[in-house]
Amino acid sequence: MDSPWKKWFPTLMVFAIFLSPLLLISPKTYITLTISGLAMGMLLFLVASGFSLIFGLLSVLNLAHGALFTWGAYIGFTSFGLINQWTGWGGSESIFLNITIFLLALLTAGLLVALLGVITERLVIRPVYGSHLFQIFITVGAMIVLEELVRIVWGPNDEVMPVPISFMGSYDLFDVVVSKYPLIAIAMGLIIYFVILMILRKTKLGTIVRAGVENPEMVQVMGHNIYRYFTGVFAVGSALAAIGGGMWATFVKSIHPAMGGEVIIFALIVAIIGGLGSITGSVVGALLVGLSYNYVAYLVPKAALGITMLLLVVILSIRPTGLFSEGT
Amino acid sequence: MAEVEPVDEPILKVERIHSLIGKHHVLQGVSFQVDPGKVTVLLGRNGAGKSTTLRTIMGLLSPSQGTIRFKEQAIHHMKPYEISRLGIGFVPEDRGIFNLLTVEENFRVAMHQENGKTRERMETVFHIFPDLKKFWKATAGNLSGGQKQMLAIARPLVNRNELLLIDEPSKGLAPIIIDHLIDSINKLKEFTVVILVEQNFYMASSLGSDFYLFDDGRTVHHGQMEELVQNEELKKKYLGISG
Ligand SMILES: Nc1ncnc2c1ncn2[C@@H]1O[C@H](COP(=O)(O)OP(=O)(O)OP(=O)(O)O)[C@@H](O)[C@H]1O
Numbered sequence: 290m291d292s293p294w295k296k297w298f299p300t301l302m303v304f305a306i307f308l309s310p311l312l313l314i315s316p317k318t319y320i321t322l323t324i325s326g327l328a329m330g331m332l333l334f335l336v337a338s339g340f341s342l343i344f345g346l347l348s349v350l351n352l353a354h355g356a357l358f359t360w361g362a363y364i365g366f367t368s369f370g371l372i373n374q375w376t377g378w379g380g381s382e383s384i385f386l387n388i389t390i391f392l393l394a395l396l397t398a399g400l401l402v403a404l405l406g407v408i409t410e411r412l413v414i415r416p417v418y419g420s421h422l423f424q425i426f427i428t429v430g431a432m433i434v435l436e437e438l439v440r441i442v443w444g445p446n447d448e449v450m451p452v453p454i455s456f457m458g459s460y461d462l463f464d465v466v467v468s469k470y471p472l473i474a475i476a477m478g479l480i481i482y483f484v485i486l487m488i489l490r491k492t493k494l495g496t497i498v499r500a501g502v503e504n505p506e507m508v509q510v511m512g513h514n515i516y517r518y519f520t521g522v523f524a525v526g527s528a529l530a531a532i533g534g535g536m537w538a539t540f541v542k543s544i545h546p547a548m549g550g551e552v553i554i555f556a557l558i559v560a561i562i563g564g565l566g567s568i569t570g571s572v573v574g575a576l577l578v579g580l581s582y583n584y585v586a587y588l589v590p591k592a593a594l595g596i597t598m599l600l601l602v603v604i605l606s607i608r609p610t611g612l613f614s615e616g617t
Numbered sequence: 618m619a620e621v622e623p624v625d626e627p628i629l630k631v632e633r634i635h636s637l638i639g640k641h642h643v644l645q646g647v648s649f650q651v652d653p654g655k656v657t658v659l660l661g662r663n664g665a666g667k668s669t670t671l672r673t674i675m676g677l678l679s680p681s682q683g684t685i686r687f688k689e690q691a692i693h694h695m696k697p698y699e700i701s702r703l704g705i706g707f708v709p710e711d712r713g714i715f716n717l718l719t720v721e722e723n724f725r726v727a728m729h730q731e732n733g734k735t736r737e738r739m740e741t742v743f744h745i746f747p748d749l750k751k752f753w754k755a756t757a758g759n760l761s762g763g764q765k766q767m768l769a770i771a772r773p774l775v776n777r778n779e780l781l782l783i784d785e786p787s788k789g790l791a792p793i794i795i796d797h798l799i800d801s802i803n804k805l806k807e808f809t810v811v812i813l814v815e816q817n818f819y820m821a822s823s824l825g826s827d828f829y830l831f832d833d834g835r836t837v838h839h840g841q842m843e844e845l846v847q848n849e850e851l852k853k854k855y856l857g858i859s860g
């Protein structure tokens with residue numbers, strides 16, 4: 290476990306995957322691909338980290354997580370539209386107003402979906418704590434119901450996701466085309482990662498959550514109502530899925546009711562590669578998946594999904610519990 | 618029996634409790650009481666039900682019959698976190714260390730609140746367990762067995778606890794460490810009443826004032842520790858100790 294090779298394995302892995310395409314791709318294209326890979330990674334991180342945290346602390350496999358992502362995208366879509374109707378901030382020339390409306394839409398999505406997540410936990414998941422098999426059945430059921438509800442509320446068709454004016458277009462840096470929104474997505478992802486990490490590492494709340502991942506019974510015996518923390522983690526995990534949904538929709542500029550089901554597969558792979566219950570693992574896993582997907586999609590488009598699976602298989606055969614351990 | 622002693626109310630009174638683990642009827646009538654200012658030792662063979670009794674007091678199992686009173690208040694229907702906040706600390710058999718957390722963080726989780734009083738109590742803890750100050754920033758999982766046990770016993774002391782349940786602190790420790798542990802528990806019993814489950818008779822008899830003998834999920838005998846030390850027959854019958 291403690292040999293230097295094992296310790297540095299995740300870092301080496303990232304660098305190997307990060308640099309190897311330079312052998313095949315021109316540096317300019319490489320930079321463009323890397324930026325969109327990092328952006329995709331950061332968006333996947335948002336979905337995967339919520340899933341992973343919920344599994345790490347509660348030992349709950351919540352396959353309805355993808356539907357919460359979809360709800361986040363739709364609520365983000367609707368609230369952006371409404372706020373824009375009142376204020377026109379989305380079409381304003383001011384970057385500040387663009388960012389404000391974007392964040393307000395994400396905040397609305399995060400809060401409402403946190404509530405939806407908590408309701409799902411109370412109604413659907415409480416009765417099946419402790420049994421992964423039942424959790425799989427019942428949360429797949431919940432996923433279908435939540436997805437159908439999206440169809441009922443918003444209709445079955447694709448919608449165009451509005452994007453604030455200044456998020457569109459690209460910069461031209463020394464002849465390299467760099468789209469703006471991916472940079473915003475990377476920055477947002479990093480900020481959220483550091484905020485979660487600081488909460489987990491530095492606050493008493495985070496310390497109790499990490500202790501609970503390791504020994505929930507002992508946390509109870511020390512005077513903390515672990516179920517309240519469970520609910521809190523569920524709310525935060527759901528909010529992260531929603532923010533991921535809203536940001537993903539802005540990335541691909543469209544939403545549709547089945548979008549969560551497609552992304553949750555990637556999120557699952559990311560969470561497993563990174564190590565379930567590890568927030569740092571989610572970031573590293575997401576970046577690995579995002580980058581390798583983008584490089585391969587450029588070189589051999591048909592192999593893009595395959596490379597993700599290959600990554601999963603290789604990493605699990607070396608480290609069966611993923612790159613990082615729970616609570617890191 | 619006790620004409621001259623002041624009659625203090627027992628701090629804990631356990632009456633005829635029964636507990637089930639799954640379908641196993643593990644406790645079948647456990648009764649005992651713990652008086653203030655004493656170390657009460659629970660003894661008995663492997664599987665006699667000592668740990669299950671402590672877990673039942675902490676609310677980790679709820680008794681199917683019987684009552685548990687802490688300072689007159691019935692606690693047998695309460696949740697573990699409520700029982701903890703009443704002022705009962707617990708050191709489980711497996712020590713319950715958070716291995717991925719630092720020593721400092723282990724204490725932080727244990728604290729019911731953080732204020733001046735807590736810092737004062739922390740000084741007392743360092744006084745009794747000086748090693749812990751040395752390893753304050755270390756990951757708890759890297760401590761030695763003895764140090765982990767010290768940490769496990771020290772953690773609840775950061776709260777204003779009135780009762781501390783300790784399950785087999787000597788388990789897996791070398792004799793010299795056990796002596797060290799006996800010293801520490803002797804010091805901390807100034808601050809809290811202790812219930813000690815202990816197989817190591819040397820430790821049990823050095824620390825205990827009252828004892829209860831467990832057999833097959835029942836309390837079958839009790840008295841003062843000195844009596845048991847003398848009573849070869851009881852020791853042989855219930856503890857398998859001879860000589
Ligand atoms: N999870 C469980 N499932 C079924 N039976 C159990 C379980 N835990 C304990 N028991 C049974 O309950 C009885 C009492 O166990 P307990 O751990 O309280 O004994 P103990 O007196 O603490 O023993 P030891 O000295 O070995 O720690 C034993 O017969 C044990 O087999």
Ligand SMILES: [Mg+2]
Pocket residue numbers: 667668669710784785
């Ligand atoms: Mg035991």
